Amino acid sequence: MYAAYHFGSRRSRLIPTLLLLPGMLLYFCLSLGPSLATVVYSFTDASGLVGSPTKWLGLSNYKEFLFLGQNARDNFEVLVRTLEFSFLVTVIQTSFGLLIAVLLNQRLKATNAFRTIFFLPVILGVTIIGLMWTLFLYPLGGPVEKILGLFGAQSELLGGPPFQAFLWVIWVQIWANMGITMIIFLAGLQTIPAELIESSRIDGASGWQGFRHITYPLLMPSLNTNLTLAIIGSLQAWQLLLVMKGVTNGTQVLGLTIYAIAFGRVSNNPTGIAMRQGYGAAASVVLFVLVLIIGMTAQYLMRRRERRILG
Amino acid sequence: MKRRSVIIVLVLLLILPALSFGQASATIELLIHQNAPLVDYINAFNQKFQDKYPNVTVNVSVVNSSELATSTQTRLTANDVDIIDMFGFAQGIQPYMKNADKPNWQTLIEAGLLMDLTAQPFLKNYDASAIKDAGSFNGKVYEVNTGRYAFTGVFYNKDLFSRYGVKVPTTWSQLVAACDTFKKNKISAMTAGGKDGWPVLVAGYGILLSAYPDQAALVKGLWSGTIKWNDAKTVGMWQKMQVLAKDMIEPGASGIAFDAAPGRFAAGLAAMYPAGSWDAPAIASANPKLNFGYFPMPGSDNPNDNKFLAGKYDVGWVVAAKTGNKDAAMKWLAFFSQPDNYQAYVNATGIMPTQPTAKLNTTLGKEVAPYLANFRLGYELLWVNPKGFGQWAMPNASFFKPFNQWDDAKKLADQAQADLDAGLKANQ
Numbered sequence: 001m002y003a004a005y006h007f008g009s010r011r012s013r014l015i016p017t018l019l020l021l022p023g024m025l026l027y028f029c030l031s032l033g034p035s036l037a038t039v040v041y042s043f044t045d046a047s048g049l050v051g052s053p054t055k056w057l058g059l060s061n062y063k064e065f066l067f068l069g070q071n072a073r074d075n076f077e078v079l080v081r082t083l084e085f086s087f088l089v090t091v092i093q094t095s096f097g098l099l100i101a102v103l104l105n106q107r108l109k110a111t112n113a114f115r116t117i118f119f120l121p122v123i124l125g126v127t128i129i130g131l132m133w134t135l136f137l138y139p140l141g142g143p144v145e146k147i148l149g150l151f152g153a154q155s156e157l158l159g160g161p162p163f164q165a166f167l168w169v170i171w172v173q174i175w176a177n178m179g180i181t182m183i184i185f186l187a188g189l190q191t192i193p194a195e196l197i198e199s200s201r202i203d204g205a206s207g208w209q210g211f212r213h214i215t216y217p218l219l220m221p222s223l224n225t226n227l228t229l230a231i232i233g234s235l236q237a238w239q240l241l242l243v244m245k246g247v248t249n250g251t252q253v254l255g256l257t258i259y260a261i262a263f264g265r266v267s268n269n270p271t272g273i274a275m276r277q278g279y280g281a282a283a284s285v286v287l288f289v290l291v292l293i294i295g296m297t298a299q300y301l302m303r304r305r306e307r308r309i310l311g
Numbered sequence: 312m313k314r315r316s317v318i319i320v321l322v323l324l325l326i327l328p329a330l331s332f333g334q335a336s337a338t339i340e341l342l343i344h345q346n347a348p349l350v351d352y353i354n355a356f357n358q359k360f361q362d363k364y365p366n367v368t369v370n371v372s373v374v375n376s377s378e379l380a381t382s383t384q385t386r387l388t389a390n391d392v393d394i395i396d397m398f399g400f401a402q403g404i405q406p407y408m409k410n411a412d413k414p415n416w417q418t419l420i421e422a423g424l425l426m427d428l429t430a431q432p433f434l435k436n437y438d439a440s441a442i443k444d445a446g447s448f449n450g451k452v453y454e455v456n457t458g459r460y461a462f463t464g465v466f467y468n469k470d471l472f473s474r475y476g477v478k479v480p481t482t483w484s485q486l487v488a489a490c491d492t493f494k495k496n497k498i499s500a501m502t503a504g505g506k507d508g509w510p511v512l513v514a515g516y517g518i519l520l521s522a523y524p525d526q527a528a529l530v531k532g533l534w535s536g537t538i539k540w541n542d543a544k545t546v547g548m549w550q551k552m553q554v555l556a557k558d559m560i561e562p563g564a565s566g567i568a569f570d571a572a573p574g575r576f577a578a579g580l581a582a583m584y585p586a587g588s589w590d591a592p593a594i595a596s597a598n599p600k601l602n603f604g605y606f607p608m609p610g611s612d613n614p615n616d617n618k619f620l621a622g623k624y625d626v627g628w629v630v631a632a633k634t635g636n637k638d639a640a641m642k643w644l645a646f647f648s649q650p651d652n653y654q655a656y657v658n659a660t661g662i663m664p665t666q667p668t669a670k671l672n673t674t675l676g677k678e679v680a681p682y683l684a685n686f687r688l689g690y691e692l693l694w695v696n697p698k699g700f701g702q703w704a705m706p707n708a709s710f711f712k713p714f715n716q717w718d719d720a721k722k723l724a725d726q727a728q729a730d731l732d733a734g735l736k737a738n739q
Contacts, residue, residue: 047384047418047422048384048385048388049384049387049388049418049419049422049424050387050388050390050422050424051422051423051424052418052421052422053421053422064698064699068698068699068737069698069699069700069701069733069734069736069737070699070700070701070702070704070729070730070733070734071698071699071700071701071702071733071734071737072699073701073733074701074702137566138566139562139563139565139566140563140566140567142566145563154562154563156562156563156565156566156713156714157565157566158565158566159505159506159564159565159566159713159714160565160712160713160714161712161713161715161716162715162716163716246377246507246508247377248508248715249702249703249710249715250715250716263381263384263385264380264381264384264415265377265378265380265381273380273412273414273415274384274412274413274414274415274417274418275381275384275385275415275418276412
């Protein structure tokens with residue numbers, strides 16, 4: 001038996017639709033509309049300049065981005081680097097977030113203070129975080145360089161070889177976002193009844209066994225949320241790289257490459273180039289497809305796992 | 312009585328704006344790039360301008376030079392800028408360049424976003440050649456270029472050179488020996504603003520110039536395949552760039568911002584500073600007592616190859632075609648172009664003037680004077696990338712460790728040529 005429909009019949013039934021309309025309109029104008037426009041732009045040579053003539057190019061931008069010359073191979077390298085970035089950020093951020101949440105879920109002194117400290121970076125802007133860490137990693141007398149100096153080592157840190165700089169940016173990305181991961185895990189941990197843990201201990205389960213067989217399965221919804229947020233967030237991340245490294249060879253991820261193409265920035269060209277927003281839109285669509293495939297696959301696997309564990 | 316007062320106030324409120332209509336106020340939005348002497352001068356000049364034209368206010372936005380092209384394009388599109396500092400028109404497409412992207416200034420002109428300045432009377436104050444070479448397109452003038460800078464030279468601390476008995480090097484071997492002398496005496500041989508990337512690129516341009524004094528011929532040769540990034544002569548250039556990055560520039564330079572490097576040199580922390588002549592005022596300002604000079608980077612062991620300076624047309628003014636403040640913008644440009652104001656600008660920024668009546672009377676002016684007759688446009692101003700080229704296809708000293716990943720000059724030379732070939736072949 002269905003419950004009575006609260007908005008009555010006939011014209012009254014329009015009320016929910018009317019109430020949803022402003023939100024839908026905003027969503028269409030600010031999110032869905034621009035996304036669809038990006039797909040259309042990706043088939044043109046739009047520069048993004050008002051008054052600039054725009055021609056329909058068909059698949060040319062995609063061919064150039066994916067297949068034309070060495071540039072396409074460089075783009076493939078960027079794609080691989082984006083996946084590496086996403087993988088490392090997701091795994092480390094989720095693991096550290098879980099570890100810290102479990103530690104801060106204990107009845108210890110000053111846990112609230114520690115929760116605040118770990119969450120604090122989340123409220124800072126990307127630019128502030130980037131500049132702060134740039135100072136921290138300053139290779140001529142910065143704090144990290146001084147610590148290295150105690151061991152007789154010298155490093156350019158952020159300014160050094162791309163792989164090394166890339167690892168530093170990954171670390172900062174994790175540091176900046178781990179607070180959210182921790183809070184979601186903490187919320188999940190606090191929904192687990194203390195009696196369950198207590199009874200497992202009475203039954204002789206060790207702390208690790210209790211965590212593995214009770215806490216971890218019950219944290220599945222939080223874990224899935226965190227993994228989804230981390231995967232999508234890290235695949236789209238680029239602002240921190242821009243602030244900390246700029247547009248340079250060897251450290252670009254796809255999001256940064258899209259920005260560089262669309263807004264006339266290119267590595268090692270002080271003069272700048274013309275904006276290519278049509279070409280940048282094609283690169284955006286490639287990133288969208290990447291996020292979609294990885295995001296959907298991860299969602300499918302995580303839900304299957306959740307169903308298997310929680311029933 | 313009360314009602315009458317209210318009516319009087321209302322009438323006054325209506326009349327006063329009408330009375331001041333004859334002197335409508337305007338606010339010019341000015342966009343310039345970060346260069347301390349330029350910013351200081353523009354702020355002082357604007358004050359003078361506003362004293363003369365009290366109804367005009369000038370708002371200045373300053374961006375990093377690597378972001379200038381992006382800001383220019385986005386702000387012109389948003390129509391919230393009136394006058395923009397644009398580097399002299401460069402990277403124009405030559406007839407032998409196929410399937411290359413247009414430079415940003417050409418895109419802006421074709422989109423109708425830059426004002427045609429051809430008829431403006433203040434253009435007469437400038438060299439016709441500078442107006443033609445650095446600010447014209449299809450017979451119309453779109454930019455007032457205000458001067459040139461050399462970027463293939465090296466600043467040097469004369470006192471340190473004298474203290475350690477080092478003479479100004481005229482060959483590569485002498486430069487290597489000079490660097491060794493300073494390092495043995497615990498003084499960094501060179502500093503550079505490695506954090507911004509491009510200053511190390513620019514530092515290597517002198518080596519490129521020594522290898523190819525005719526930079527236009529180099530560009531044509533690379534496009535046509537008669538010159539290769541990995542031929543024997545050019546591999547030597549890469550090897551020298553590696554020495555520059557690895558052994559000459561001080562460790563930790565990757566953390567030094569472009570605008571902090573002149574201060575380190577001025578403080579005597581490094582004996583030399585390979586950079587553009589635009590840094591001379593910043594050096595002099597950081598340490599007015601510093602005794603410094605500027606010599607062409609000796610990238611070759613043949614002194615005759617090292618007698619040149621190359622550079623670029625730098626600050627130029629373009630005006631947004633859709634500006635609502637055309638009169639005010641033209642007043643600003645005319646006032647800037649007055650010979651007395653322009654001379655003050657040259658004095659403050661150390662730019663090599665494009666007005667025939669102005670003189671560069673600074674220390675740097677005397678240092679570069681012998682090279683002006685043979686001054687040439689640098690590679691950066693002439694090179695245009697073919698579509699599909701790879702990321703290493705450019706002569707960049709910052710590709711080497713410790714700034715990037717390469718530690719074998721030959722391998723980088725091969726990669727650079729492969730990356731260029733990929734672009735050239737992709738367009739055939």
